[in-house]
Amino acid sequence: MNLALWIVTGVLATVLLISTSKMFVPREKMAAAGGRAGQWVLDFSPGALRVIGALELLAAVGLILPALLDIAPVLVPITATCVALLFTGAAIMRLRRGERVTIIPDLVYLGMAVFVAWGRFGPESFTG
Template identity: 80%
Template sequence: MNLALWIVTGILAAVLLVSTSKMYVPRERMAAVGRAAEWVMDFSPGALRAIGALEILAAAGLILPAVLDIAPVLVPVTAICVALLFTGAAIMRLRRGERATIAPDLLYLALAVFVAWGRLGPAPLHG
């Protein structure tokens, strides 16, 4: 169970780090990539930077407390926050009528819930 939680945590952290590209790629360029990225036009550049900053903090919060053995309880707390982030992403996609592009957000939401459940229950990190 511990290995599965570490793998899922690593995947989530990687996804969050990759998605921080919204901080430095112009909105217009991101929106031109395809339908799944058109949502960026609904947000100001400042809001996108704020979301990206939260994603960087989330990636760090999923990994560093456990690796450094400093306040490992922050891992499930961060996973809950990541689940809330992806809940917001899914709601935003539903409001925009983008049901075809909601699947990845729901998958990442499920992974975050799995990490939170696993680290709070069957395989807690001890610090």
């Protein structure tokens, strides 16, 4: 179970790191490259996209470093809970935009975040 949690945490952190590109790539370019799934960036200002990207960067760090360095490892499940909230917001945004097909990855990442939060708060916590 511990290995599965580490693998899911690593995948989630990688997805979040890749997603931080919205901080550096102009939103028009992202919208053009992403097709229908990338059009959502046009609904947000460049400043809002930078804030979202910064939160995703902090989340990627918060999922890995506390446990790796054994400094406040309770931050891992707390961060996973915050990531679940982030992807809940992403799924709601997709529903409002009528993007029913593109919601699937967000729901998968939401499930992964819930799994990490549950596993690290419960059976495979770093404190027990």
